[in-house]
Every structure is written in C-alpha cells, then in structure tokens.
Amino acid sequence: MSALTSPSAAASPILLAEEPRICSSETGTRPLKVGGITPFTTTDYPGRLAAVVFVQGCPWRCGYCHNPHLQSRTEDGPLAWESVLALLRRRVGLIDAVVFSGGEPTIDPALPDAIREVRALGYGVGLHTAGMYPRRLEEVLPLVDWVGMDIKATRQGYDTVTQVAGSARAAWDSAALVLASGVAHEFRTTAHPALHAPADILALAQTLSAMGVRHYALQIFRSVGCLDGELNSVATTSYPGADLITHLSALFERFVLRRA
Numbered sequence: 001m002s003a004l005t006s007p008s009a010a011a012s013p014i015l016l017a018e019e020p021r022i023c024s025s026e027t028g029t030r031p032l033k034v035g036g037i038t039p040f041t042t043t044d045y046p047g048r049l050a051a052v053v054f055v056q057g058c059p060w061r062c063g064y065c066h067n068p069h070l071q072s073r074t075e076d077g078p079l080a081w082e083s084v085l086a087l088l089r090r091r092v093g094l095i096d097a098v099v100f101s102g103g104e105p106t107i108d109p110a111l112p113d114a115i116r117e118v119r120a121l122g123y124g125v126g127l128h129t130a131g132m133y134p135r136r137l138e139e140v141l142p143l144v145d146w147v148g149m150d151i152k153a154t155r156q157g158y159d160t161v162t163q164v165a166g167s168a169r170a171a172w173d174s175a176a177l178v179l180a181s182g183v184a185h186e187f188r189t190t191a192h193p194a195l196h197a198p199a200d201i202l203a204l205a206q207t208l209s210a211m212g213v214r215h216y217a218l219q220i221f222r223s224v225g226c227l228d229g230e231l232n233s234v235a236t237t238s239y240p241g242a243d244l245i246t247h248l249s250a251l252f253e254r255f256v257l258r259r260a
C-alpha cells in the first residue's frame with residue numbers, strides 16, 4: 001500500500017524516512033519538504049475535517065517528541081510536494097481543511113507558497129507551530145485560519161524541555177504575534193511530571209490568560225513515538241491533579257484536558 005494513499009484515520013503521521021541526512025543547502029524556490037501526511041483527521045484542527053501535512057525539520061530536541069523522525073531535514077523530502085497536492089486535489093469535497101504540522105513547518109522557506117497553493121484549492125488552513133521562527137511565523141499568519149500554538153513551559157522552564165539554550169524568547173515572541181494577529185488559536189502544552197510541576201503549569205496558564213489567550217489545551221504526555229525511556233517510564237495517571245484542572249478551567253473561555 002502506498003504510504004501517500006494509506007486510509008489512515010489516525011492523527012499520527014505516515015512517516016517514510018529512514019534516519020534522514022542533513023540538507024546541505026536551502027533555497028526559497030524548491031518545494032516544501034514533506035515527511036508524511038495524514039489524509040484524514042478529526043482531531044488536529046478543532047471542528048474541521050482535515051488532512052495534516054508534516055513538514056520535515058525541527059531545531060529543538062524535546063525529550064517527549066512524538067515525531068523524532070521529522071526533526072532532521074533530508075536533501076529531498078520523502079514525499080514530493082506535487083504528490084501531496086495531487087492527493088489534496090482528489091480530496092476536495094471530502095475534507096475542508098489542511099493543517100501544516102511537523103517537525104516545525106515554519107522552518108521551511110517554501111511554506112508560504114505551499115499554503116497559497118492549498119488555499120487555491122478552496123481549503124481552510126491550520127498551522128501547528130512551536131514558534132521558534134517568529135519572523136517566518138509573522139509572514140504566514142495572514143495566510144492561515146487557525147493556529148495551534150505549542151507553548152512548552154514558563155520562560156524559566158523552556159530550555160529544559162527543548163534542550164536548546166535560549167529557546168524561550170522566540171517562543172514567547174511568537175505567542176505574542178499569534179495573539180496580536182487575531183487569528184483563531186488554541187495554545188497547548190504537553191505536560192510531563194518530570195518537566196512540569198503542577199505549580200509551573202498553573203504559572204504558565206496564568207501568564208497565558210493574562211496575555212489574552214482564550215483557548216488552551218493541556219495535553220498529558222503520551223509515550224507513543226517517544227524515544228526517551230526515562231520519560232516513558234513515568235506514570236501520569238493522576239497527574240497533574242484535579243485541583244489544578246479546576247483552576248485551569250476557570251482561566252480560559254475554553255479549556256481542554258487531553259489524555260491518551
């Protein structure tokens with residue numbers, strides 16, 4: 001079965017790459033580098049039937065990453081962008097939106113053109129981003145209908161999660177850009193007991209609420225796809241506690257707790 005046409009209804013991507021090589025050069029004219037696609041999902045863009053395009057590449061190394069195969073970029077993406085577009089053309093009328101995810105989609109200079117091509121097919125466009133490229137995010141915000149903004153921790157806790165020094169500034173700048181843009185959003189945090197104490201989650205949520213975030217999701221860590229044995233071995237059953245969830249619910253117009 002072709003990976004491109006696999007009738008997967010799950011949210012996880014179809015991954016085609018072996019351990020990828022680092023790309024030696026990047027140009028603004030080559031097509032989007034796609035590492036996988038989910039042809040149909042009801043969970044990646046709230047309220048919409050969507051396909052998810054997983055863009056290759058991410059400069060961060062979160063221990064809980066569910067898509068570590070997408071962290072590196074190959075010389076050529078495993079899926080040709082033209083093939084992805086052909087699939088999306090065939091699905092017009094069956095789905096109503098396309099979500100660009102990753103990896104980190106804003107890493108790819110071809111993202112704005114790819115979004116325009118998808119919009120030309122009549123689809124709504126969603127974007128999943130962790131916000132490490134604020135200037136590129138600012139460029140694409142006017143082109144998208146909804147943003148899933150991954151906010152990983154308080155400023156103080158950021159580097160522990162991403163394993164990259166200085167990562168907080170870009171992410172929090174991006175968070176402010178999303179809010180200033182007026183684009184519909186969901187901010188979301190993947191929480192793990194070893195990385196996020198309940199008090200840190202509350203502090204993070206209070207900061208987001210004060211900034212103007214209206215929709216927030218707390219996603220309890222799932223081991224699916226995660227390569228970190230230590231993180232995988234920690235139980236999350238009663239984490240982060242009912243009292244905290246009650247507090248979080250009161251901070252946002254819409255709050256969602258997601259568990260596996």
Ligand code: SF4
Pocket residue numbers: 058059060061062064065066067068071102103104130162
């Ligand atoms: S930012 Fe996302 S894609 Fe990148 S390493 Fe972290 S979890 Fe994985």
